[in-house]
Amino acid sequence: MASLNQPKSSNTTTKATRGRQKIQIKKLENESSRQVTFSKRRNGLFRKASELCILCGCNIGIIVFSPKGKPFCFGHPDIDLILERYLSKNPNHDDGSMMSGDDIAPCLEEFNEESRETLEKLEEEKKRSKEIQKEKEERKMKGLFWWDDPIDNKMGIEELEAYAKALEELRNNVTNRASALMDVFAM
Amino acid sequence: MASLNQPKSSNTTTKATRGRQKIQIKKLENESSRQVTFSKRRNGLFRKASELCILCGCNIGIIVFSPKGKPFCFGHPDIDLILERYLSKNPNHDDGSMMSGDDIAPCLEEFNEESRETLEKLEEEKKRSKEIQKEKEERKMKGLFWWDDPIDNKMGIEELEAYAKALEELRNNVTNRASALMDVFAM
DNA sequence: AGCGCTATTATTAGTCG
DNA sequence: GCGACTAATAATAGCGC
Numbered sequence: 001m002a003s004l005n006q007p008k009s010s011n012t013t014t015k016a017t018r019g020r021q022k023i024q025i026k027k028l029e030n031e032s033s034r035q036v037t038f039s040k041r042r043n044g045l046f047r048k049a050s051e052l053c054i055l056c057g058c059n060i061g062i063i064v065f066s067p068k069g070k071p072f073c074f075g076h077p078d079i080d081l082i083l084e085r086y087l088s089k090n091p092n093h094d095d096g097s098m099m100s101g102d103d104i105a106p107c108l109e110e111f112n113e114e115s116r117e118t119l120e121k122l123e124e125e126k127k128r129s130k131e132i133q134k135e136k137e138e139r140k141m142k143g144l145f146w147w148d149d150p151i152d153n154k155m156g157i158e159e160l161e162a163y164a165k166a167l168e169e170l171r172n173n174v175t176n177r178a179s180a181l182m183d184v185f186a187m
Numbered sequence: 188m189a190s191l192n193q194p195k196s197s198n199t200t201t202k203a204t205r206g207r208q209k210i211q212i213k214k215l216e217n218e219s220s221r222q223v224t225f226s227k228r229r230n231g232l233f234r235k236a237s238e239l240c241i242l243c244g245c246n247i248g249i250i251v252f253s254p255k256g257k258p259f260c261f262g263h264p265d266i267d268l269i270l271e272r273y274l275s276k277n278p279n280h281d282d283g284s285m286m287s288g289d290d291i292a293p294c295l296e297e298f299n300e301e302s303r304e305t306l307e308k309l310e311e312e313k314k315r316s317k318e319i320q321k322e323k324e325e326r327k328m329k330g331l332f333w334w335d336d337p338i339d340n341k342m343g344i345e346e347l348e349a350y351a352k353a354l355e356e357l358r359n360n361v362t363n364r365a366s367a368l369m370d371v372f373a374m
Numbered sequence: 375a376g377c378g379c380t381a382t383t384a385t386t387a388g389t390c391g
Numbered sequence: 392g393c394g395a396c397t398a399a400t401a402a403t404a405g406c407g408c
Contacts, residue, residue, distance in 0.1 A: 017381095017404090017405060017406075018379080018380055018381060018382090018404085018405060018406055018407095019379095019380055019381025019382045019383085019403090019404070019405070019406090020380090020381065020382045020383050020384090020402080020403050020404045020405075021381095021382075021383085021403095021404060021405075022382080022383065022404095023383075023384085023403085023404080025238050025241050025242060026241065026242070027241060027242065027243075027244055028242050028243060033404085033405085034242070034243050034244075035375095036404090036405090037242055037243060037403090037404080038239070038242075038243040038245060039375085039376085040402090040403065040404085041235070041238070041239045041242070041243070041402090041403080042239065044235065044401095044402060044403075045232070045235050045236055045239060045247075047402090048228070048231065048232050048235060048385095048402095049232055049249075050212075051212050051228070052225070052228045052229065052232060052251075054212050054213065054214060055212060055213070055214065055215050055221070055224055055225075055228070056214075056215060056221050056224060056225040056228070056253075056254055057214055057221075057254045058225060058251055058252055058253050058254050059251070059252040060232075060249065060250070060251045060252070061249070061250045062236075062247065062248070062249045062250075063247065063248045063249075063269050063270070063273045064239075064245055064246070064247045065245055065246040065247070065269070065272065066243075066245050067243055067244045067245050071272075071273060071276060073273075080277075082250050082252070083250070083270065083273075083274070085252065085258075086250045086258060086260070086270075087270070089258060205387090205388060205389060205390095205396085205397055205398055205399085206386090206387070206388070206389090206397055206398025206399040206400085207385080207386050207387045207388075207397090207398065207399045207400050207401090208387060208388075208398095208399070208400080209399080209400065210386085210387075210400075210401085219392085220387085220388090222392090223387090223388095223392085224386090224387080227385090227386065227387085228385090228386080231384095231385065231386075234385095235385095235402095
């Protein structure tokens, strides 16, 4: 079996495109199919999480924000318990110092130990972002960008430059935030 | 498919026991296989989450506590951003103070420590746009997020709005725009 | 929105090195 | 205990309802 299984395509009246097509992990542009996929895969994700909880006796909390910003949660045994447990291990969340860049690193390091593939994918994304950033800088030197004028002329260049110059010292930390900003604007 | 599944175990050739066997979702009692399954499926879960993020442009945060209590997290764009966003929508956690208008760029706090002069300039800039900032606070009450503010404070509200509006026109290319924004910061 | 279907791909349990 | 491999099951894209 499994040799040449023509799916009913000898009868060309019916659609031959049933069944799963090879996927490519790129953003789905079609609005409705993106919505359908979001719903299906979100259920699949929660099912997987539930299975993992039962199989291995672990605790999992998941928060999903849909493209429109609607939140969906999964929690075993309870999402808020998971969050409290996590936040209690990361005390920086309580006060103003909650978001120092160093917060992320330990989390990612642990993650790195056990999940190298996924981490590498993240790194690839960061690198790609950096590359594009360099391109942009080079092209920016030539004054090619339409947004140069609105920003530079209307707002105080000096303040921005001073700020940005110091910011560059921490660019490695900020790079993480770049993708975050990206998503903020993408929402 | 599910109707007649003879397990094919009548195949007497080698490697009859390879490959996946039908699973049933109950706790794995064997310690080592539970550990292996935990690692494999956790990676699978994070991969699925990553795919969902890319395909549908959503934001996902996952916290997993292993049976031994070790935490693993996944976040796109960032686990802490997801958590703040979630917690800000669920005021049970009395984090309201963290979104006060005086809280500038908490994600860059360590930067601020190193660059106080620049920070003072930021303060000046912030005072200049007090009125608009109040508007922003109102919007924040409606569910916008604290990480909107650092951008606003740094760049000036009106300019940013014009900028964001233009950004929206090119929504299809969010990645490029995000790096461009970072260029502005980093130049 | 959601469910059923099915061809196809993706994930993974068990095993080996 | 880890990768790699493989066979088997599970998930799902695209359709119709």
